[in-house]
Amino acid sequence: xxxxxxxxxxxxxKILARSAGLDRVVPGQIVxxxxxxxxxxxxxxxxxxxFHQMGAEKVWDPDRVVxxxxxxxxxxxxxAAVLHRILRKFAAEVNLPHFYDVGRHGIxxxxxxxxxxxxxxxxxxxxxxxxxxxxAMGAVAAGVGPTEMAAVLALGRLWLKVPPTIxxxxxxxxxxxxxxxxxxxxxxxxxxxxxxxxxxxxxxGSTVEGLSMPERFTICxxxxxxxxxxGMVAPDSKTYEYLExxxxxxxxxxxxxxxxxxxxxxxxxxxxxxPMVACPYSPDNVRPxxxxxxxxxxxxQAFLGSCTNARIEDIRxxxxxxxxxxxxxxxxxxxxxxxxxxxxxxxxEGLIEVFTEAGAVFTNSSCSACFGGNxxxxxxxxxxxxxxxxxxxxxMGAKEARIYLMSPAAVVASAIRGxxxxxxxxx
Amino acid sequence: xxxxxxxxxWTLPHDVDTDQxxxxxxxxxxxxxxxxxxxxxxxxPEFAQEARPGDILVADENFxxxxxREHAPQAxxxxxxGAVVADSxxxxxxRNAINLGLPTIEARxxxxxxxxxxxxxxxxxxxxITNLRTGRSIEFPPLPSHLLELLEAGGLVEKVRRExxxxxxxxxxxx
Ligand code: SF4
Numbered sequence: 373x374x375x376x377x378x379x380x381x382x383x384x385x386k387i388l389a390r391s392a393g394l395d396r397v398v399p400g401q402i403v404x405x406x407x408x409x410x411x412x413x414x415x416x417x418x419x420x421x422x423f424h425q426m427g428a429e430k431v432w433d434p435d436r437v438v439x440x441x442x443x444x445x446x447x448x449x450x451x452a453a454v455l456h457r458i459l460r461k462f463a464a465e466v467n468l469p470h471f472y473d474v475g476r477h478g479i480x481x482x483x484x485x486x487x488x489x490x491x492x493x494x495x496x497x498x499x500x501x502x503x504x505x506x507x508a509m510g511a512v513a514a515g516v517g518p519t520e521m522a523a524v525l526a527l528g529r530l531w532l533k534v535p536p537t538i539x540x541x542x543x544x545x546x547x548x549x550x551x552x553x554x555x556x557x558x559x560x561x562x563x564x565x566x567x568x569x570x571x572x573x574x575x576x577g578s579t580v581e582g583l584s585m586p587e588r589f590t591i592c593x594x595x596x597x598x599x600x601x602x603g604m605v606a607p608d609s610k611t612y613e614y615l616e617x618x619x620x621x622x623x624x625x626x627x628x629x630x631x632x633x634x635x636x637x638x639x640x641x642x643x644x645x646x647p648m649v650a651c652p653y654s655p656d657n658v659r660p661x662x663x664x665x666x667x668x669x670x671x672x673q674a675f676l677g678s679c680t681n682a683r684i685e686d687i688r689x690x691x692x693x694x695x696x697x698x699x700x701x702x703x704x705x706x707x708x709x710x711x712x713x714x715x716x717x718x719x720x721e722g723l724i725e726v727f728t729e730a731g732a733v734f735t736n737s738s739c740s741a742c743f744g745g746n747x748x749x750x751x752x753x754x755x756x757x758x759x760x761x762x763x764x765x766x767x768m769g770a771k772e773a774r775i776y777l778m779s780p781a782a783v784v785a786s787a788i789r790g791x792x793x794x795x796x797x798x799x
Numbered sequence: 800x801x802x803x804x805x806x807x808x809w810t811l812p813h814d815v816d817t818d819q820x821x822x823x824x825x826x827x828x829x830x831x832x833x834x835x836x837x838x839x840x841x842x843x844p845e846f847a848q849e850a851r852p853g854d855i856l857v858a859d860e861n862f863x864x865x866x867x868r869e870h871a872p873q874a875x876x877x878x879x880x881g882a883v884v885a886d887s888x889x890x891x892x893x894r895n896a897i898n899l900g901l902p903t904i905e906a907r908x909x910x911x912x913x914x915x916x917x918x919x920x921x922x923x924x925x926x927x928i929t930n931l932r933t934g935r936s937i938e939f940p941p942l943p944s945h946l947l948e949l950l951e952a953g954g955l956v957e958k959v960r961r962e963x964x965x966x967x968x969x970x971x972x973x974x
Binding site: 418425515 | 818864869887889891894895898945946949954955956959960963
């Protein structure tokens, strides 16, 4: 489809145009977008005061607001307990029924995904910077601050500057032992941590079309590390199948125009791409995993968890590798599923046992060791192999501690070896 | 927001992240007047003591990167910062600051224009920032009118408050 002036629109432009009730928008334009879904986690507690200062009495649409606490679940500090209490009180006061409290909890982004809260064509916002993950539904999903969230709760809309779009076109076949995580690390190595600031990232190409929904969540999740406002994949049969029984509201499926104008197109061929690792202290400090493995970097902790990679597929894959091996002496291996339903599935499939028998700790679902404020905190001299998304100084505890970001399979291989390891070298 | 903002300049390097603006250990502080005592503790230790209302921050690239914490611009507002100007901003910081009513301006090359303690003069609508000591100036794309209105209202809380009040008044007036 071509527009009147011959310049097509990207997926982000089309979704934002619809949300603002306009035919088309151009990058740089400021629009008022109607929000389809608003999500709050613990940071949402700071939304309550500005909401009242605005004189708001009710939430614009309680059926489009989700609260999911995840950073400290169950509350591990008094401060966290207070945040949880503020949110519970607020939810009761303004009548917000969709509260995923302790017992039904999970990482907020996973809660949105597995319950069908975000659907194709949506404009979704959340008080967490990795809200980008939901762009995998073919939506614009972005992180916002708490004052902004207060305005969204009151009015159901927010101002947005239409971002230019970077197209990332991925072709080729992922080799054995090479995953979507390796792919997004490879992209980060190229785009760098500020390469997509204020921009939308649109993934496409035959490789991306071949990825499952969980894999698409992984790649969209880490567009946050590129500085992007949103990261997305256009919806297709996989998207509709995933959402078929769970979509919470009507879809507005949208495709980018064939002649869409992108600020930049990055082409990546994955045919010969090896597994990757992001070394300290930046997610864009990316190298082939086998090169780092050759340097024998010993680890003290391994973490299979976080919104990037702790879905059932990730844990199954990890368990398959773990079977018949034990966790290396001196390594603490923490496995934390991304949600309570995933936890239950692990229980049913006997995966929890596989890990605990090998000497790992299998925790309840939460952000867990990902952010250095709850559990699994690192001492200054320590190193960790992690399936999460950030390895900045201090991210998992001490600012000197070193974090190596990799796929779930590589985390398990590293836990077994006691050093950064390539899963292809196992067996 | 005034059309012309003048103030004494403090300079900052590139990639000042939110941890360097307000350290993670102060995130449980809710009172902005308490928060402001700790602003820039890492990046600019003398600032919290010596800053005067109306002072202007001039930073290099990627100012305010890192987490989405709103405490960072909140602390600056509490201290009375007149404007924040940078070669470039991280996305969420920029939004948070504007939403709190803090004039936030992206002006390529601005860091190189100033030394600490010089006086800056910012013409918001014209899109020009001048070093009053050297007389040198650069231009920047003025904020779009929507954001200028937001600043004029004093931030998002005030803007939404007015909007909701108007809605209620209209509802009352309706027969
Ligand atoms: S798992 Fe980590 S990155 Fe994801 S929401 Fe939790 S703290 Fe943030």
